[in-house]
């Protein structure tokens with residue numbers, strides 16, 4: 001029952017992350033093309049367009065890193081875990097890795113929180129469109145919290161032994177599009 | 179005490195770099211070694227924005243900075259186009275007690291910085307290659323880089339140019355690859371020092387009177403004892419006064435150097451300046467009313483050079 | 486001492502299997518505490534560093550790479566090259582090298598080339614008598630042409646971190662890339678008949694009939710127009726590298742959907758998300774590396790390092806050799822992004838002090854990445870090539886080492902000691 005709930009939740013979140021990545025990417029390509037076209041075809045210089053592009057870029061970066069956390073596809077040096085044959089040792093190793101990752105991602109959350117808190121005290125805006133900097137910065141906050149939650153997920157799974165396969169798989173797995 | 183001193187623009191050996199060296203030396207000497215100063219030149223601590231962030235947060239205690247408008251739009255007041263048109267007026271306005279100086283002091287204190295004084299460079303211009311413009315009509319089709327601060331792009335557009343706001347660190351590549359035909363943010367020193375191989379002309383359009391600012395993080399300042407505070411402030415005043423004396427000559431020196439290096443230099447007549455100034459005041463000043471407040475703009479209107 | 490502890494922590498975390506990004510974050514935590522960093526601005530500096538217009542080229546070129554696979558661009562390119570040179574002695578191997586080179590002029594990474602060219606070519610190569618282990622090793626090193634030939638993610642990262650011109654860094658590694666192509670083709674030709682026997686064309690069964698040259702060229706034409714637009718745009722003064730990246734991505738979409746019609750909405754969506762994910766993994770490493778770099782810079786560590794080394798060794802030649810060896814060793818135990826954004830910039834002041842042009846150094850770093858990405862134990866590209874080539878790693882390791890020793894290292898040595906090789910193209914294009 002609980003497993004089913006979390007599986008459903010995971011699908012919803014995965015859908016949301018993918019949609020955000022898709023929209024950010026398309027906006028990035030589209031707006032950048034518009035920038036070039038505006039300059040070369042119409043001779044316009046659009047003040048602040050790059051600022052908008054950068055905002056989408058930052059959300060793309062952070063959602064992308066969160067997707068990688070969700071799928072456990074962050075770049076990893078995996079020659080120890082591929083050489084552990086014993087299942088019990090492998091599980092302990094996974095538990096250790098996810099615990100250390102959890103602690104480090106909590107540090108990431110703290111750093112992002114301090115950036116936002118400072119940003120509230122000394123707010124900043126972009127020069128052209130006056131967009132507040134907390135918009136792109138909150139992407140980093142979002143990613144840090146998300147990565148910590150996924151590290152927690154990995155830790156719990158390795159403790160209860162839910163995930164019998166190696167939790168961390170090599171980066172090369174992501175080439176499944178073809 | 180140890181103070182971190184930095185500038186966002188100016189390598190070691192540049193006029194700005196020399197000013198830091200001198201400032202640091204005065205502080206160390208006059209405090210009898212009580213204050214130790216660590217100097218960081220341009221880019222050593224990151225980009226312009228980053229170093230200014232560090233200054234506002236107190237990681238960089240003392241700084242020679244070119245004002246960033248991201249924390250407070252009103253700082254953009256120093257980029258009001260055609261506010262003053264002659265050296266005498268400009269220096270008077272920026273000197274202690276002058277109207278621009280007073281205004282800046284207030285704004286800096288609102289973002290937690292102690293304002294010691296300006297570090298004037300001179301009037302800026304447009305450096306280009308291939309062709310140049312002495313009036314609005316000639317500027318058509320010329321694409322120039324502007325600073326990424328309000329209202330730099332708007333001003334150049336009012337003067338008839340196409341613009342691309344580009345961070346200082348990316349200007350060289352943009353010029354090289356032809357993304358822009360010129361650079362429109364600076365006094366001639368910077369265009370001579372960094373782009374003389376790429377650019378042929380420098381037209382002194384005088385749209386901004388360029389100045390750096392000598393400042394200190396207020397919390398860092400409060401942590402010093404009264405005597406130390408005096409040493410830092412007096413030293414700032416000394417390098418500021420030296421720059422007031424040296425600025426115009428420095429600028430002339432680099433005009434000559436640029437000409438020696440093969441750049442063509444143009445001063446504009448009063449009528450030509452007036453054409454640019456009228457256009458910029460008509461198109462940009464109303465925008466500034468909205469951005470930095472009519473109160474400040476009314477002060478500017480009351481004090482600005484009459485055309 | 487603090488520096489050694491930091492390196493120790495990094496190596497421990499990485500080797501024990503903590504993802505690289507979090508390993509760097511762990512080191513950052515250590516440095517932030519011992520140097521008493523200001524937590525108000527630490528992440529703000531990281532944010533500022535990755536909030537770069539130049540860096541936006543990265544997700545766009547990564548996306549282009551994925552779209553080349555899913556949109557059928559890679560397939561047409563490979564067909565074209567195969568028809569052109571496939572029938573000569575050693576021609577199939579040479580085809581793989583050349584296809585990787587042309588692929589590299591569109592994509593900015595090696596992974597895209599490994600996946601698509603490997604998928605298309607390793608099978609047919611086996612039918613022609615090439616052992617899978619050998620093909621996979623050749624694929625691994627050829628695919629790295631993608632980072633030597635512009636556009637290149639490695640060069641974008643290096644340029645952003647060290648504040649060099651992207652266009653100039655791009656141009657610097659063209660010379661070494663040509664040398665690597667020549668070296669690989671010669672080495673392959675030499676291997677044929679010695680390491681294995683090539684089966685003549687037509688003798689093997691089951692190979693699909695090849696189209697005529699003209700037909701293959703016509704089909705490849707839209708794909709071949711991509712590098713022209715990208716490089717012509719950048720060096721012809723039409724657009725910045727970032728804008729060129731957006732144009733390339735757009736063209737790959739149009740070609741995939743409307744010219745080759747291999748792209749479906751579903752495949753397109755998958756490619757975009759895979760690209761976002763790859764970008765995300767690189768960006769996190771970059772984010773934490775930048776913050777580490779900022780702390781090191783404000784403690785003046787790179788300058789201290791330069792001072793220490795120059796006191797020990799005076800001869801610039803010896804320094805260059807030492808840096809080369811260091812880059813190769815770190816390349817063996819670290820991933821390419823870490824080497825490019827953390828290790829290489831540390832030596833930048835030292836290189837400049839020894840009279841090495843920063844653009845030349847960029848090219849040396851790129852060569853070290855080519856070798857590092859294929860040298861075990863940490864050899865992500867080689868491992869990926871093995872996975873795509875469906876061969877156990879141990880069968881590819883020996884050929885990979887042979888190619889590295891006979892081709893990779895000599896190319897890096899020539900690049901290091903003949904600055905002209907790297908500086909010729911930037912000079913020709915007026916970039917330095």
Ligand code: NA
Pocket residue numbers: 588589590591592593594630631632633634635636637
């Ligand atoms: Na490439």
Ligand code: NA
Pocket residue numbers: 816817818819856857858859860861862863864865
């Ligand atoms: Na390696």
